[in-house]
């Protein structure tokens with residue numbers, strides 16, 4: 176079995192920003208502008224305590240004009256800060272939303288074109304969590320926390336510069352009393368949160384996956400009377416999530432220690448500042464500036480630790496999303512499309528769903544252009560698997576499938592889907608009308624195309640018989656149609672795509688004679704100028720086919736002579 180790159184529950188959290196850079200680069204201009212405006216607004220805020228300190232010194236000097244000037248400057252700074260902050264929030268949210276929007280598009284596009292083997296190897300809930308919940312959380316972070324995070328970072332830098340340039344002695348005192356314990360607390364929090372948050376995200380994904388599975392398997396679970404046991408599993412997953420969430424909560428309590436450090440620092444500043452002012456080393460205004468700025472600094476550090484928690488969570492989500500994007504990145508560049516009309520060939524093809532248990536062995540078979548043939552064999556002999564390999568839905572583990580000489584694995588996926596169409600046993604339909612389902616065909620076909628396809632396949636009467644015609648509501652996932660009727664929808668889609676090779680995996684469910692006849696008649700009309708391969712499950716079909724390739728336990732057993 177060819178290796179599938181499995182996504183880890185614990186994503187690679189190193190160099191997340193560098194890995195995200197290719198997705199940020201197209202938006203670097205708006206991001207840089209938003210960050211610059213945000214930093215300007217932060218600078219305005221940082222200068223307020225300095226001006227208040229100056230105002231206090233003017234007051235003590237009985238300098239009335241100086242006092243009024245400082246007070247006016249404070250007012251102007253506050254207004255400027257408000258306007259700049261608002262502008263930066265709008266700019267940053269706009270730029271961030273664009274990045275998230277593009278990421279969402281990309282993940283949908285990658286999941287749509289990634290090999291089925293990758294999708295089958297992962298739990299649906301996990302992929303759902305990464306491609307929807309993780310993206311939504313990133314969008315929330317960009318809208319609500321990212322502007323704060325940038326302001327806080329800027330505020331810490333600007334305040335440090337202002338304080339050091341006002342008094343190095345008080346700055347040294349502030350640094351010695353405040354920085355080491357805060358650094359220690361931040362380190363402990365980071366270590367605890369670094370483990371707890373990914374574990375919480377993984378446990379949440381497990382609950383989503385089990386829940387999604389229970390919806391898919393609900394009928395079978397009820398039929399088997401296994402609902403109780405399944406509930407036990409759901410409960411165990413929920414307990415796991417609960418425990419992981421509590422650990423994450425405990426990690427967050429380290430942040431409370433910052434209150435004690437803040438109280439100690441204010442006391443130290445008041446005593447140290449008082450002594451320095453008494454010795455005329457600094458003015459009273461500088462002490463006021465320090466006390467005010469340090470209070471702002473504390474609340475910034477508080478906010479920073481809170482936002483840092485959100486940042487770590489969002490970083491985990493972004494890392495999980497980037498892992499998914501890396502794992503689903505397109506492979507080698509597409510090869511030149513082959514000229515039409517050289518037929519379809521499997522050369523020494525082997526395939527295994529699970530390691531060491533191949534279901535196809537060394538299958539070599541050629542179907543010429545315009546040939547009408549069947550693939551038959553007992554249940555489980557590998558007919559459906561061969562059909563999926565012949566239309567490029569799966570890539571073989573060994574050997575090659577070629578269309579007119581070109582390896583299907585190297586063809587552009589769009590080209591592949593236009594030239595080879597497989598109608599499976601169970602055609603999957605989406606909730607909505609017949610027209611909604613027919614519209615899910617390359618080239619954005621409209622009503623006229625639907626009507627032409629129906630006319631070409633002799634299905635106009637069948638469509639007219641549905642309540643509402645093309646507007647007939649097919650129910651959730653098309654459940655109002657039988658397996659055979661779903662295949663008619665598949666044939667209508669195929670008629671619009673007009674592929675070079677059409678593979679039909681006959682529905683195994685019992686078809687009513689009218690539907691069986693409609694499928695046969697539609698296939699006969701579709702045959703002209705194209706290779707049509709039928710995975711034949713019914714003897715009546717086998718009897719009608721001009722050539723039948725028979726599989727036994729994954730090998731070509733015999734070819735029945737042309738009739």
Ligand SMILES: Nc1ncnc2c1ncn2[C@@H]1O[C@H](COP(=O)(O)OP(=O)(O)OP(=O)(O)O)[C@@H](O)[C@H]1O
Nearest residue numbers: 528529534552553554555556557558559560561712
């Ligand atoms: N998605 C899958 N994962 C694992 N094993 C699979 C999967 N699909 C098919 N198989 C196994 O591969 C083997 C071949 O299955 P396949 O569906 O190709 O046979 P088939 O001849 O089309 O059978 P049928 O006539 O019942 O449709 C079977 O043993 C089946 O259990």
